[in-house]
Amino acid sequence: MHTDPASALELERVSRHFDGRAVLSEISLAIPSGKITCLLGQSGCGKSTLLRIISGVDRPDPGSRIRMGGTEIVGHGRFVEPEHRKIGFMFQDYALFPHLSVAENLAFGLRHLSKPARKDRVAEVAARIGLNHLLDRLPHSLSGGEQQRVALARALAPQPAILLMDEPFSNLDQGLRERVRRETVDILGGIGTTAIIVTHDPQEALAVGDLIVLMRAGRIEQVGTPFEIYDRPCSAYAAEFMGPCNRLTGVWAKGRIETPIGTFPASLDLPDGALALACIRPQALSIGPDGQGISARVVAKTFMGESELIDIMVHPLAQSLRMHSHVRIPVGIGEKVSLQLNGAQVHVFPEEPQGGGLPAA
Structure with a gap:
């Protein structure tokens, strides 16, 4: 030893x-x-x-x-x-x-x-x-x-x-x-x-x-x-355990994962066409006026005091994405906005088999 x-x-x-x-x-x-x-x-x-x-x-x-x-x-x-x-x-x-x-x-x-x-x-x-x-x-x-x-x-x-x-x-x-x-x-x-x-x-x-x-x-x-x-x-598992993530399944092609809200590079050894998983931190997302990014709609807002959680729906995703903002954003529920991304907070992994993520609480 x-x-x-x-x-x-x-x-x-x-x-x-x-x-x-x-x-x-x-x-x-x-x-x-x-x-x-x-x-x-x-x-x-x-x-x-x-x-x-x-x-x-x-x-x-x-x-x-x-x-x-x-x-x-x-x-x-x-x-x-x-x-x-x-x-x-x-x-x-x-x-x-x-x-x-x-x-x-x-x-x-x-x-x-x-x-x-x-x-x-x-x-x-x-x-x-x-x-x-x-x-x-x-x-x-x-x-x-x-x-x-x-x-x-x-x-x-x-x-x-x-x-x-x-x-x-x-x-x-x-x-x-x-x-x-x-x-x-x-x-x-x-x-x-x-x-x-x-x-x-x-x-x-x-x-x-x-x-x-x-x-x-x-x-x-x-x-x-x-x-x-x-x-x-x-x-x-590690990404989600250390903090909230939005999970998006995408297709791997030429060193990048392609998702409905953008493509993100990663160092993975996967064949083209394989499924991959993007874990996107809530703070990686931001929103701006409609027409200046990916079209989205605000579906919920939760005021946390020092920050605000905003849930946004993007077509064709079945589930909303959660955004974490320390700046007050004057948008109402149902309002159209544009989704913007900071790719530094996107982590990409091979798609896990069913049940590979965090177990239910």
Whole structure:
């Protein structure tokens, strides 16, 4: 197994079966040191199982190998127990001890230290995360955001080499979630922590992750930076998971897909005449006065506050196209307009077999 010195953790062909069903299949992945990696995917795709295997709470199938800091912790009959892996785990529900003060919660994982050293470490981590004014409080008296910070501090107190976080922001209201998320990223970046965060929210992964691992049905669909995975998705599934898309089937000819609303080039190895799929981001569409583009009609408008969703119908398409605009467009429902396109937000893929896209919610 090749070891990358820039990797904090390396997984090779990690698999896990339950009752004969593959929950993880042949996962090979390098987690960069000092960065935040997001495991992203729908419920049931295997991301939380992978987190438990990394932590040592669950064992992978025989043949799986894991190295941490260049040392094998799983493989060839070797299995390092969780308490010896120097891995921290922050739970989705925070799992704070209700009868212990904040200071006592922070000290819980430091029992291997002397009492003075434990007290110094609690003071150090509390100061770094801004918890000094809360040290004597019990968890039930804290807000959701404060509980999240205490759970983060407790996980960081033993100075783990890697911090695992399972949906750490999902219990917070939207506005608070964004603020706490920013604070958490700043804290982790400030101390250079290697973190692996599980999330089902693509916007969260884009906002938080230095690296995104998109998972699908127990396998890795795509790995990349936020820009790579959003701007250059490897499949229609990846394109649609990372953000809304209008799907248009077209015909492949001479290096381009031909659709009822235009032709778009792509680097695909397809024979002429084959079916292909164009995934068009809502922000790729704009509208102007009738007669200055493709003839269309406005069929619905949804005001979102900072933006507006506009559904437009174009002949001969059976379904309307959705456009996302941050500019107020003074057009009414039923009005004729012209559709214009920005081809940079059009992603082209081979046509998938029926059922190849996102499953129904």
